[in-house]
Amino acid sequence: MRDSYRDPRQTPAERTTDLLGRLSLEEKVGLMFHTVIESGPGGSLVETTGSLSKSPTRTVVRDKHMNHFNVHGLGTPREAARWANALQRLAAETEHGIPVTVSTDPRHAFTENAGASFAARGFSQWPEPLGLAALDDADIREHAQIARREYLAVGIRMALHPQVDLASEPRWGRQFQTFGADAERTTRALVAYLEGFQGPDLGPDSVACVTKHFPGGGPQQDGEDAHFPYGREQVYPGGGFALHLAPFRAAIAAGTAGMMPYYGMPIGLELDGEPVEEVGFGYNRAIITGLLRERLGFDGVVVTDWELIHDNVAQGQVLPAKAWGVEHLSPAERLITVIDAGCDQFGGEECTDLLVDLVRTGHITEGRIDVSARRLLELKFRLGLFDDPYVDEDAAERIVGSPAHSDAGFRAQAASVTVLRDEGPLLPLRPNEGRRVYVEGMSAAAAAELGTVVGRAEDADLAIVRLPTPFEPRDDLLFESLFHQGSLEYRPGLVARLRGIAAVTTLIVDAGLERPAILTPILPLATVLVGTYGTSDAALVAALTGRIRPRGRLPFEIPRSMDAVRVSHEDIPNDTADPLFPAGFRWSGASE
Structure with a gap:
């Protein structure tokens, strides 16, 4: 006789009781x-x-x-x-x-x-x-x-x-x-x-x-x-x-x-x-x-x-x-x-x-x-x-990873891009109008859709810099190096380098936002500032050109300073004083 727990006609509860015994x-x-x-x-x-x-x-x-x-x-x-x-x-x-x-x-x-x-x-x-x-x-x-x-x-x-x-x-x-x-x-x-x-x-x-x-x-x-x-x-x-x-x-x-x-x-x-x-x-x-x-x-x-x-x-x-x-x-x-x-x-x-x-x-x-x-x-x-x-x-x-599934994921990557600033406006960029493009943190192959990639900012009509979210490197305990913790401030040398790029060409900055980075020193330097949460270089280009409309909204606020973070309450969401960008923000000029 067949064991009751092997009989699919029985309910899950009945089959469980039989097997448990x-x-x-x-x-x-x-x-x-x-x-x-x-x-x-x-x-x-x-x-x-x-x-x-x-x-x-x-x-x-x-x-x-x-x-x-x-x-x-x-x-x-x-x-x-x-x-x-x-x-x-x-x-x-x-x-x-x-x-x-x-x-x-x-x-x-x-x-x-x-x-x-x-x-x-x-x-x-x-x-x-x-x-x-x-x-x-x-x-x-x-x-x-x-x-x-x-x-x-x-x-x-x-x-x-x-x-x-x-x-x-x-x-x-x-x-x-x-x-x-x-x-x-x-x-x-x-x-x-x-x-x-x-x-x-x-x-x-x-x-x-x-x-x-x-x-x-x-x-x-x-x-x-x-x-x-x-x-x-x-x-x-x-x-x-x-x-x-x-x-x-x-x-x-x-x-x-x-x-x-x-x-x-x-x-x-x-x-x-x-x-x-x-x-x-x-x-x-x-x-x-x-x-x-x-x-x-x-x-x-x-x-x-x-x-x-x-x-x-x-x-x-x-x-x-x-x-x-x-x-x-x-x-x-x-x-x-x-x-x-x-x-x-x-x-x-x-x-x-x-x-x-x-x-x-x-x-x-x-x-x-x-x-x-x-x-x-x-x-x-x-x-x-x-x-x-x-x-x-x-x-x-x-x-798994079929073209249809991968295309859906690509569209979501591009659409999730959050436009935080677009002075001019500059977006959407027209693909390759004979412009020269300087990039950091981005592949030349992806940037080629936007123009000819050059090796120096001063030779470029446009610079695109992708920044990882700041963190304090740690590597004492197992897995510790993989958890990005500590300060949310960019290092002063990075800010100085961006200032130099902005002085010689138009600057677009993509701030990776696995945590809410302190963007206060970056904001005045960038003609365009966007935030991303997992977006490939190619998907970022699709968003910047408007091929896929960037429609992301900030899922958290961006604090103005680390001082504001330190005095906020750990258990109260969006609690920092005078945030640089509030939760839900998207540049008002972004098309609906």
């Missing part, structure tokens, strides 16, 4: 770990320790009974599909054949940061979420729908996004993946995003979204990121906690499959007059059980952010466990605390034997393990993974 403790515990995995050459399984993965693939699947993996390195679309199929075949060899849920951080834009996102290699390339937020809800929905199709084609069934933290602290290094500073704009963007990825109901054509970082990761003290010990505090000097919570309320109403709490520990926070323990959100029972589960009624999967239990050592560097406020606890005690807080999965960990031992010794009940295992299994059934986890390699090659 058949699983060993080790299999249930394996469900509760969600770590990094990488593909091998040609789409093969990696059977050695990878650059970031901690164990060979066969070890985590067969020996540790794990079946949730956050994929980092992928090959071509065909190779990615081949790898996903090989992984599912390996999982099918286990006793109950529990299929793998492959997840990913965002991988459709420009930023390569193994701790947060991946550049689009093979996938269609779009602006960062900040750039999507500069556009309209329809643009966000189109992006999500296309990203869903591409994820499905290579077997990715869970998105570790959207990130709906409010970018209320201008210095914070994670805001390039947010939808900006405004809670209402973020909420509308979130709903469109979830509709595009998940559809009206979770099913075989859905990619399950894990909305993050509950209850809002934006108000980091001094803008330092909670990946690192010096950024562990989240603060609310303006009393703005409820504002940061608003997008997560909307995510629950819109049916997000999962939630991820951030690393940060709340300082001086009270809920209903009761002080909240000053420990990281993943450890925080008042936040996960009291607020998320009980008050907001969320019964989906809660997966912690990565590496709360053990230090991460890779590539010759260490990143301490993000056990903020509970650094003194042992790994076993940290596991107990996270489970007691109400979380279902340990992100970035694979210490399954430790959790099994805690159950065997009576520190955690098997009934509590069953609660999380049930949520995790039912999501797999709802996604249709038990019925058909495999993908078509030919289709993956045809769908």
Whole structure:
């Protein structure tokens, strides 16, 4: 007789109940770990320790009974599909054949940061979420729908996004993946995003979204990121906690499959007059059980952010466990605390034997393990993974990064360009009118559409300079060099060089805005000043020439000075005094 859990005529809940009763403790515990995995050459399984993965693939699947993996390195679309199929075949060899849920951080834009996102290699390339937020809800929905199709084609069934933290602290290094500073704009963007990825109901054509970082990761003290010990505090000097919570309320109403709490520990926070323990959100029972589960009624999967239990050592560097406020606890005690807080999965960990031992010794009940295992299994059934986890390699090659998808991403890159100043006006530029063009930070091939590229500004009729967002380089801890933090001011030598260029020719400046750079010294030098959030050189040219109309609006304000940033409230969006440009700004001369 066929096992009930294999019968697609049964409901996901019924199939879950049947399978849960058949699983060993080790299999249930394996469900509760969600770590990094990488593909091998040609789409093969990696059977050695990878650059970031901690164990060979066969070890985590067969020996540790794990079946949730956050994929980092992928090959071509065909190779990615081949790898996903090989992984599912390996999982099918286990006793109950529990299929793998492959997840990913965002991988459709420009930023390569193994701790947060991946550049689009093979996938269609779009602006960062900040750039999507500069556009309209329809643009966000189109992006999500296309990203869903591409994820499905290579077997990715869970998105570790959207990130709906409010970018209320201008210095914070994670805001390039947010939808900006405004809670209402973020909420509308979130709903469109979830509709595009998940559809009206979770099913075989859905990619399950894990909305993050509950209850809002934006108000980091001094803008330092909670990946690192010096950024562990989240603060609310303006009393703005409820504002940061608003997008997560909307995510629950819109049916997000999962939630991820951030690393940060709340300082001086009270809920209903009761002080909240000053420990990281993943450890925080008042936040996960009291607020998320009980008050907001969320019964989906809660997966912690990565590496709360053990230090991460890779590539010759260490990143301490993000056990903020509970650094003194042992790994076993940290596991107990996270489970007691109400979380279902340990992100970035694979210490399954430790959790099994805690159950065997009576520190955690098997009934509590069953609660999380049930949520995790039912999501797999709802996604249709038990019925058909495999993908078509030919289709993956045809769908991922297809001309239609890539064209849509290119249009969004160009359209998201935000015109901040256009004196003259100078825009739109006519393509190659015999002008001579000097460029910095831009390829000569892209600039050739605008004129003959010359090597000196003084020989040019027009100069175009693309500037990255300022930051303070750091490289002591693992991943630290990838997180752009600290001051938002351009270095004085750069400003002096731009002044020299502006003195001899007409200057167009593109300011990269992964964070709100202090543009005050740049503004008087540039005839045209634009801001971008992930735009290729070719897409910038398309915007400057008007071939694709630049219609982006600032997703956050641009502060006038670092002094204004330092005295603003970390938890109140758009809170700097007398900003140079307000949130939502676009040059009034820009055509509608």
